[in-house]
Amino acid sequence: MAKRIQIESWNATARTLHWLMALLILLQAIGGWVVEEMDSSPLKVDAMTAHKSLGITLLLLLVIRLLWRLTHAAPPPPQGSKWWEILAARLSHTALYLLMIAVPLSGWLSASTSIIPWKLWWLMPWPRIASPGEDLHEIAEAVHEGLIWALAAVLAVHVSAALYHRFVKRDAVLRRMLRGNP
Amino acid sequence: MKFLMVCAASLLLAPGMALATEGLWVSSAADSELGFSVWYEGEELPGRFEQFETRLELDESGEPHALTVAVEVASADMNDRQINQELGKPEWFDSAAFPRAVFSSSEIRRAGAGYLASGRLQLKGIDKALEIPLEWRRDGDSATLSGAVVLLRRDWQIGSGEWASDASLADRVELRYRVTLIRRR
Numbered sequence: 001m002a003k004r005i006q007i008e009s010w011n012a013t014a015r016t017l018h019w020l021m022a023l024l025i026l027l028q029a030i031g032g033w034v035v036e037e038m039d040s041s042p043l044k045v046d047a048m049t050a051h052k053s054l055g056i057t058l059l060l061l062l063v064i065r066l067l068w069r070l071t072h073a074a075p076p077p078p079q080g081s082k083w084w085e086i087l088a089a090r091l092s093h094t095a096l097y098l099l100m101i102a103v104p105l106s107g108w109l110s111a112s113t114s115i116i117p118w119k120l121w122w123l124m125p126w127p128r129i130a131s132p133g134e135d136l137h138e139i140a141e142a143v144h145e146g147l148i149w150a151l152a153a154v155l156a157v158h159v160s161a162a163l164y165h166r167f168v169k170r171d172a173v174l175r176r177m178l179r180g181n182p
Numbered sequence: 183m184k185f186l187m188v189c190a191a192s193l194l195l196a197p198g199m200a201l202a203t204e205g206l207w208v209s210s211a212a213d214s215e216l217g218f219s220v221w222y223e224g225e226e227l228p229g230r231f232e233q234f235e236t237r238l239e240l241d242e243s244g245e246p247h248a249l250t251v252a253v254e255v256a257s258a259d260m261n262d263r264q265i266n267q268e269l270g271k272p273e274w275f276d277s278a279a280f281p282r283a284v285f286s287s288s289e290i291r292r293a294g295a296g297y298l299a300s301g302r303l304q305l306k307g308i309d310k311a312l313e314i315p316l317e318w319r320r321d322g323d324s325a326t327l328s329g330a331v332v333l334l335r336r337d338w339q340i341g342s343g344e345w346a347s348d349a350s351l352a353d354r355v356e357l358r359y360r361v362t363l364i365r366r367r
Contacts, residue, residue: 040268041344042351045222115262117225134263 004073009176014072017065018177021058021100025155028054029148049118052111056120059104066097078171092157099151105129106144113137205244206366207325209236213362216253220335221352229260236361238327246318246327249287249299255306256281273342280306285314296329305338323365330358 112128165173287301
């Protein structure tokens with residue numbers, strides 16, 4: 001593999017992908033919860049199609065983001081970071097990436113094992129990764145829900161850490177993702 | 183057991199049926215299928231009824247004469263537990279209030295190579311005329327009855343309220359049947 005590009009701060013591509021996905025994940029979480037509570041109706045089916053479409057969109061955005069990340073090294077930790085801070089950042093960022101793959105994948109499996117037809121943004125038929133089946137569908141739904149809670153937990157750590165850097169350590173970590181200049 | 187008694191009762195109540203007949207044929211549940219398809223945004227979604235019973239009377243000349251089909255609507259299975267549960271609700275089959283759908287023929291006549299049974303379908307408390315094409319193949323004391331018919335779900339208010347529109351879920355429903363009948367007498 002070619003040497004990764006070393007950057008001092010997150011560039012515009014990285015920042016755009018980060019905040020776009022942050023916004024869409026928040027929308028997706030609220031939307032998914034609302035759809036789940038809706039009574040059966042054609043509107044619910046459409047709301048579910050939107051939820052499935054946004055999930056697949058997030059998965060595709062994550063692929064782009066991972067490609068970017070594989071070709072660019074992350075900015076270095078702030079000077080004077082302790083070993084456990086660096087380790088915690090590593091672990092939580094890895095967990096976030098894994099969960100951002102696993103949550104939409106489990107949703108995709110859940111959509112695949114249901115008989116309800118849908119198209120990506122009502123336009124494009126989207127392939128199934130399993131055939132419809134009741135038992136697998138129930139497992140997929142349970143896994144999807146469990147992973148969402150795991151993602152919420154790691155996101156809480158992520159946001160807390162950003163605020164810790166900004167207000168306790170008063171370093172450049174949050175600013176690097178907000179404005180780009182270190 | 184209760185189901186069989188209701189079937190027997192409905193048979194006795196059908197006028198003239200028990201009189202001028204040559205034989206009674208009853209479906210064998212294990213070898214019989216009653217399938218259906220609906221279309222959601224153009225995509226076909228198949229399902230089936232797991233519990234139903236078919237009774238056919240033949241006349242003196244051995245021709246199909248009277249047909250009764252009783253279907254337990256709660257046995258509808260679309261291979262999706264959530265949808266199966268939905269189907270029992272008042273908007274759909276309302277299976278608590280109307281557990282059984284019954285088709286009873288008033289006349290069966292020859293039509294091409296097969297037969298056409300005219301009668302009424304009582305479903306969700308609504309009684310409407312329906313004609314059912316039948317292929318009848320007899321082999322000694324067993325026989326098959328098969329065919330397909332398209333009906334409109336709005337005629338029996340299957341899918342009411344927000345589901346009444348055919349904008350996403352088509353009005354037409356196809357029923358397919360292949361029933362193995364065993365001679366009872």
